[in-house]
Amino acid sequence: xxxxxxxxxxxxVWRQKNANDPGKFETYxxxxxxxxxxxxxxxxxxxxxxxxxxxxxxxxxxxxREGICGMCSQVINGAPHGGQDRTTVCQLHMRKFKDGDxxxxxxWRARAFPIIRDLIVDxxxxxxxxxxxxYTSCHTGGVADGNAILIPKPVADExxxxxxxxxxxxxxxxxPNGAAMLFTGAKVSQLALLPQGKAEAAERVKSMTNAxxxxxxxxxxxxxxxxxxxxxxxxxKFIARMNREFLKAQFA
Amino acid sequence: MQFTSSSIGRKILMAITGxxxxxxxxxxxxxxxxxxGWLNGGINAYAEHLHSLPLPIIIGFRLALLAMxxxxxxxxxxxxxxxxxxxxxxxxxxxTQKATFASENMIWTGSLLGxxxxxxxxxxxxxxxxxxxxxxxxxxPLHNEMVPNVLGMVVGGFKNFFVSLIYTGAMxxxxxxxxxxxxxxxxxxxxSTDKSQPILVxxxxxxxxxxxxxxxxxxxxxFAGILKG
Ligand code: HEM
Ligand code: SF4
Ligand code: FES
Numbered sequence: 093x094x095x096x097x098x099x100x101x102x103x104x105v106w107r108q109k110n111a112n113d114p115g116k117f118e119t120y121x122x123x124x125x126x127x128x129x130x131x132x133x134x135x136x137x138x139x140x141x142x143x144x145x146x147x148x149x150x151x152x153x154x155x156x157r158e159g160i161c162g163m164c165s166q167v168i169n170g171a172p173h174g175g176q177d178r179t180t181v182c183q184l185h186m187r188k189f190k191d192g193d194x195x196x197x198x199x200w201r202a203r204a205f206p207i208i209r210d211l212i213v214d215x216x217x218x219x220x221x222x223x224x225x226x227y228t229s230c231h232t233g234g235v236a237d238g239n240a241i242l243i244p245k246p247v248a249d250e251x252x253x254x255x256x257x258x259x260x261x262x263x264x265x266x267x268p269n270g271a272a273m274l275f276t277g278a279k280v281s282q283l284a285l286l287p288q289g290k291a292e293a294a295e296r297v298k299s300m301t302n303a304x305x306x307x308x309x310x311x312x313x314x315x316x317x318x319x320x321x322x323x324x325x326x327x328x329k330f331i332a333r334m335n336r337e338f339l340k341a342q343f344a
Numbered sequence: 345m346q347f348t349s350s351s352i353g354r355k356i357l358m359a360i361t362g363x364x365x366x367x368x369x370x371x372x373x374x375x376x377x378x379x380x381g382w383l384n385g386g387i388n389a390y391a392e393h394l395h396s397l398p399l400p401i402i403i404g405f406r407l408a409l410l411a412m413x414x415x416x417x418x419x420x421x422x423x424x425x426x427x428x429x430x431x432x433x434x435x436x437x438x439x440t441q442k443a444t445f446a447s448e449n450m451i452w453t454g455s456l457l458g459x460x461x462x463x464x465x466x467x468x469x470x471x472x473x474x475x476x477x478x479x480x481x482x483x484x485p486l487h488n489e490m491v492p493n494v495l496g497m498v499v500g501g502f503k504n505f506f507v508s509l510i511y512t513g514a515m516x517x518x519x520x521x522x523x524x525x526x527x528x529x530x531x532x533x534x535x536s537t538d539k540s541q542p543i544l545v546x547x548x549x550x551x552x553x554x555x556x557x558x559x560x561x562x563x564x565x566x567f568a569g570i571l572k573g
Contacts, residue, residue, distance in 0.1 A: 202430060202431050270431040273351075301352055310426060312355060314447065332535070
């Protein structure tokens with residue numbers, strides 16, 4: 093057995109009872125944390141202590157804890173998901189921190205994402221963007237033969253790169269304007285690239301970008317903070333592609 | 345939703361009007377550089393060429409530029425206000441990865457350029473800032489005719505330390521504005537890819553630097569006494 097050196101950390105965590113509560117930072121001490129803990133397990137430990145002390149645990153979103161569902165959502169020391177390249181909070185490990193560190197933990201902050209409680213925000217605005225056109229409305233019929241529609245490999249790859257988006261909203265949290273362009277760009281591109289999605293491409297890009305505004309997201313100013321925040325490495329080339337699709341749609 | 349109220353549509357209008365002004369800045373710089381003597385008769389001859397163009401072309405050109413500036417300022421202010429509201433509460437810790445001083449301060453460098461534009465027009469177009477060197481009032485001979493002494497006006501202006509300082513400061517603002525703006529144009533128009541985008545960021549900054557050096561060369565060489573009237 094390796095010896096388990098433990099660390100003690102100071103956490104400064106955003107606590108807010110509901111959307112109307114002004115909210116404030118509270119300071120906690122995380123004790124007996126090893127480098128093997130994940131960030132969320134570290135919070136589990138802190139919450140256990142809080143519960144034993146009769147206090148409200150820190151409320152945060154999580155589900156798969158293996159980096160694929162997009163539920164976890166925390167801004168750590170100013171960086172969505174903690175700032176480690178292509179890593180969700182649940183995949184961030186305490187070996188990245190050292191004994192005595194002070195860590196700020198905040199929720200996604202954007203007008204379109206009202207805070208529900210503590211670190212949980214309401215991300216249904218992203219669903220509204222999808223509902224506005226993030227689908228194809230073709231009749232699917234029976235199961236089609238594989239390769240009945242031929243798609244060149246580079247095109248399939250490009251669509252797959254866009255489809256990696258897990259809808260976590262870190263791009264919005266990272267954007268100083270609270271814009272949802274990387275998310276929407278990924279969804280618009282994924283469908284516009286493929287033959288099944290091309291038929292409705294013009295209508296789709298218009299209604300999905302309209303939904304962005306109606307949901308209260310800001311506009312893009314090409315800071316590229318979204319790309320730095322994205323745990324799935326979605327490239328801003330998909331924003332450029334969406335801009336191109338939008339221009340094309342004006343003449344469709 | 346109308347193009348002019350959509351998110352990307354307004355952004356595209358910013359990009360096109362901004363880039364049109366960049367093209368103007370290229371032509372303007374080339375024209376101004378006639379002060380260094382590559383044109384027979386120098387900047388006085390260049391100014392005379394411009395003013396002997398047919399009146400409708402001159403007026404049309406000025407109106408088009410005015411329209412560009414107006415649209416750019418209008419949507420610039422509107423989008424900035426909207427975007428400031430996009431994140432009503434800031435993070436306790438600021439940790440930007442990709443945003444730059446230039447990208448975060450477009451509205452301020454733009455506003456400085458707008459103020460400079462007004463000053464610059466008053467100085468050299470309407471010639472009300474220092475009437476004693478106003479070119480329209482001081483005619484000099486050129487190829488057997490009498491033409492306004494633009495060279496005298498420019499040299500007279502830039503010998504003044506504060507005038508040179510204002511122009512140099514404005515060109516710093518131009519450098520910052522364009523170091524973000526030029527690459528932003530290609531991204532907004534949808535013309536950049538994952539390969540070209542990082543290169544465009546560098547090229548855009550380089551071109552912006554070229555504008556800065558080219559434009560400040562005139563006040564600097566005059567103030568240093570290298571270029572004389
Ligand atoms: C006259 C006052 C001006 C104001 C108030 C202003 C303001 C702005 C603002 C707010 C932006 C958007 C920033 C962003 O999206 O990140 C912008 C972008 C831009 N501006 Fe200006 N600006 C002015 C003058 C100029 C001038 C004189 C030029 C060119 C010589 C210029 C070229 C550009 C370019 C190329 C862009 C990038 C467009 C894009 O985002 O795609 N601007 N300006
Ligand atoms: S683009 Fe990236 S950061 Fe934005 S929602 Fe998708 S996975 Fe999350
Ligand atoms: S909890 Fe599923 S991605 Fe983090």
